Amino acid sequence: MIVADKKPIEEIIEMIKDYNKILILGCNECVTVCEAGGKKEVGILASALRMYFLNKGKDMKIDERTLERQCDHEYLDEIRDIADGYDAIVSLACGVGVQFTAEQYFSRPVYPGVNTCFLGATEERGLWTERCQACGKCVLATTAGICPISRCAKRILNGPCGGSSNGKCEISKELACAWHLIIERLKALGKLDNYEKLFPIKDWSTDRAGGPRKVIREDVQL
Amino acid sequence: MTTNVKTPSKLEKILRAGHLAVTSECGPPRGSDPEAITKKAEMIRNHVDAINITDNQTSVTRLCSLAACIHIKLMGLEPILQMVTRDRNRIALQSDILGAASFDIHNMLCLSGDHQSFGDCKQGQNVHDIDSMQLLQTVRYMRDEGKFLGGDDIKRPPRMFVGAAANPFADPFEIRVPRLAKKIAAGAEFIQTQCIYNLNKFEEWMRLARERGLTEKVFILAGLTPMKSAGMAKYMKNRVPGMDVPDEVVKRLSGVSKEKQPEEGINICVESIQRLKECRGLSGFHIMAIEWEEKVPEIAERAGLYPRPIVN
Numbered sequence: 001m002i003v004a005d006k007k008p009i010e011e012i013i014e015m016i017k018d019y020n021k022i023l024i025l026g027c028n029e030c031v032t033v034c035e036a037g038g039k040k041e042v043g044i045l046a047s048a049l050r051m052y053f054l055n056k057g058k059d060m061k062i063d064e065r066t067l068e069r070q071c072d073h074e075y076l077d078e079i080r081d082i083a084d085g086y087d088a089i090v091s092l093a094c095g096v097g098v099q100f101t102a103e104q105y106f107s108r109p110v111y112p113g114v115n116t117c118f119l120g121a122t123e124e125r126g127l128w129t130e131r132c133q134a135c136g137k138c139v140l141a142t143t144a145g146i147c148p149i150s151r152c153a154k155r156i157l158n159g160p161c162g163g164s165s166n167g168k169c170e171i172s173k174e175l176a177c178a179w180h181l182i183i184e185r186l187k188a189l190g191k192l193d194n195y196e197k198l199f200p201i202k203d204w205s206t207d208r209a210g211g212p213r214k215v216i217r218e219d220v221q222l
Numbered sequence: 223m224t225t226n227v228k229t230p231s232k233l234e235k236i237l238r239a240g241h242l243a244v245t246s247e248c249g250p251p252r253g254s255d256p257e258a259i260t261k262k263a264e265m266i267r268n269h270v271d272a273i274n275i276t277d278n279q280t281s282v283t284r285l286c287s288l289a290a291c292i293h294i295k296l297m298g299l300e301p302i303l304q305m306v307t308r309d310r311n312r313i314a315l316q317s318d319i320l321g322a323a324s325f326d327i328h329n330m331l332c333l334s335g336d337h338q339s340f341g342d343c344k345q346g347q348n349v350h351d352i353d354s355m356q357l358l359q360t361v362r363y364m365r366d367e368g369k370f371l372g373g374d375d376i377k378r379p380p381r382m383f384v385g386a387a388a389n390p391f392a393d394p395f396e397i398r399v400p401r402l403a404k405k406i407a408a409g410a411e412f413i414q415t416q417c418i419y420n421l422n423k424f425e426e427w428m429r430l431a432r433e434r435g436l437t438e439k440v441f442i443l444a445g446l447t448p449m450k451s452a453g454m455a456k457y458m459k460n461r462v463p464g465m466d467v468p469d470e471v472v473k474r475l476s477g478v479s480k481e482k483q484p485e486e487g488i489n490i491c492v493e494s495i496q497r498l499k500e501c502r503g504l505s506g507f508h509i510m511a512i513e514w515e516e517k518v519p520e521i522a523e524r525a526g527l528y529p530r531p532i533v534n
Contacts, residue, residue, distance in 0.1 A: 153337050153339075153348075154307075154308070154334055154335075154337065154348065154350045154353070155350045156334060156350065156353040156354075157353055157356070158353050158354075158355035158356065158404065158408075159353070160392065160393075161334045161354070162334075162387060162389040162392055162416060162463075162464045163336065163337065163392075163463040163464055164392050164393055164463070164464065165392065165393060165463045165464050166393055167393060167394075170336070170337055170340075170463040170464070171337045171339050177393075180393065180394065183394055183397055184394075192397075192400075195397060195400055195401075195404075196400050196403060196404050196407070198355060198359070198404060198407060198408055199355075199356075200356070201312070201352050201356045201359070201360070201371065202352075204351065
C-alpha cells in the first residue's frame with residue numbers, strides 16, 4: 001500500500017488560516033490502513049483544528065467527509081454538490097488522491113494533509129516500512145524476493161557495500177542491510193551460488209528517471 | 223599472473239614485474255588551494271608508487287578527485303583516481319573517465335561511496351545509477367572495447383588500470399571471498415583492502431582467496447592505517463562501519479603514555495606490514511595515513527619497502 005504520515009498540524013493551520021469554511025476529506029484506502037488519513041484521522045484533525053480556531057476567536061467552519069477512494073473519479077463525484085460550498089479542501093489522501101481531487105475541483109484550493117512516504121507494509125501496529133520503489137522492472141526474481149532498490153540506502157544491485165556491519169546498514173543500526181537479508185534468504189533457499197551472478201547495469205527508463213509513467217492496457221480499455 | 227601490461231600504468235608495471243607495490247592516499251582539501259594536495263604528495267613522492275585521491279570521502283564536499291589527480295600528475299607522480307557512484311550518473315562517470323584519460327591518468331579505483339548522511343549535505347540526493355561493480359564493468363568496457371555504454375566508439379579510449387576495494391572484515395564473512403571473485407569477474411585488476419588490524423582474520427581471508435585461485439587473478443594490496451592514539455583506535459572499533467579492531471590493539475595503545483601513542487601506532491603498522499610481507503598471494507601495501515602523510519616515508523623505510531623499484 002501507499003504509506004503516508006500525518007503532517008504537523010501547524011503546517012495545516014498555516015495553509016488554511018485565512019479561510020472560513022474547510023472540508024477535511026479522508027480516504028478509505030491505504031491512508032486508512034496506515035492510520036494517517038482515514039475517517040478516524042479526519043475526525044481527530046477536524047476536532048483539533050476547531051479547537052485551535054475557537055481559541056483564536058476565529059469563526060471557522062470545518063466539515064468532515066471520507067470517500068471510498070480519492071484516486072477514482074466515481075467516488076470523487078460524491079462531493080460534487082457540496083465542494084463549491086467550501087473555501088478549500090484539505091485532503092488526507094496520498095499525493096495521488098490530493099492531485100486527483102484538485103483535478104476534479106479545479107477552482108477549489110486543495111491542500112495536502114499528510115506526507116506521502118512510500119510503498120510499504122505494516123510490520124506491526126504503528127510501524128510501517130518500505131518495500132517497493134515502483135522502478136517499473138521488478139528484480140525480485142534474482143534477489144531472493146528482497147528488493148535492494150527500496151531497501152538498500154544506495155540501491156546497490158551487487159551488494160552489500162563495505163558499510164554493512166552485523167547485518168545492519170551503515171546509515172542506522174536500526175536498519176537491516178538489504179543485502180544481508182538477501183544472502184540469508186539465498187542460503188535458506190539453497191541458492192547462494194546465485195550471489196556471484198553479476199547484476200547488469202539497470203535500465204532506469206521505467207523508473208522516475210524516464211519521466212512521468214503510464215500503464216496502458218488495451219485489453220481492459222472500454 | 224600474466225606479466226603483460228595492458229595499460230601504461232606505472233602501478234600495473236610494478237605489480238606485473240612481481241614487486242610488492244606501495245600506494246598511499248591523499249584527501250583533497252575543503253578549499254581550492256592546490257598546495258594542500260601538492261604538499262601532501264611531495265611528502266610521500268619517493269616512498270610510494272602511486273597515490274589514491276579520495277572522492278569526497280565520508281560524503282564531505284571537497285575539491286574534486288579528478289582535479290587533484292591532475293595536480294599530482296603534473297608533479298610527475300602517479301595518481302589513482304577514486305570514483306564513487308554516489309554523486310554521478312553514467313553520463314557524468316563516463317565523461318569524468320574520459321577527462322582523466324585526457325590527462326593520461328592511468329589508474330582508477332571504483333567505489334560506491336559513503337552514504338551522504340555522513341557528510342555535510344545530508345539533505346542531498348544520492349545517485350547510484352550504477353554500483354561499484356558496474357563501474358568496474360563500465361571502465362573495462364570503455365578501455366577494452368573502446369566503446370561508450372551506449373555502444374558508440376570512443377576516439378582514444380581510456381587506458382586505465384582498474385581497481386576495487388574489498389573489506390575482508392565485513393559481514394557476512396562467508397561471502398567476502400565470493401564477493402572478491404565477483405569484483406574480479408566485473409573487471410577488477412587490483413584490490414585495495416579496508417584497514418587491517420585483525421591480521422588473523424585477514425590471513426584467513428587471503429587463504430580462502432588463494433584456495434579459489436583469486437590471488438592469481440588480481441593484485442591484492444593490504445590496507446593499513448597507523449593509529450594516532452588509543453582514542454582513535456576506540457573510535458575506529460566502535461564507530462566506523464565495517465572496521466575490525468581487536469581489543470589487543472586498543473590495549474596496546476592504551477598501555478603507553480599519550481605522548482608515546484603515535485609512535486606505538488606506527489610500530490603496530492610497521493609490524494603488521496612485516497608480518498603480511500610473508501602472506502602468500504599478497505601483492506603490496508596501501509598505506510592510508512589519514513592527515514598524517516609525513517609518516518608514510520618512515521613506515522615504508524622501517525618496513526623495508528624503500529627504495530621503490532624503477533620501471534619503464
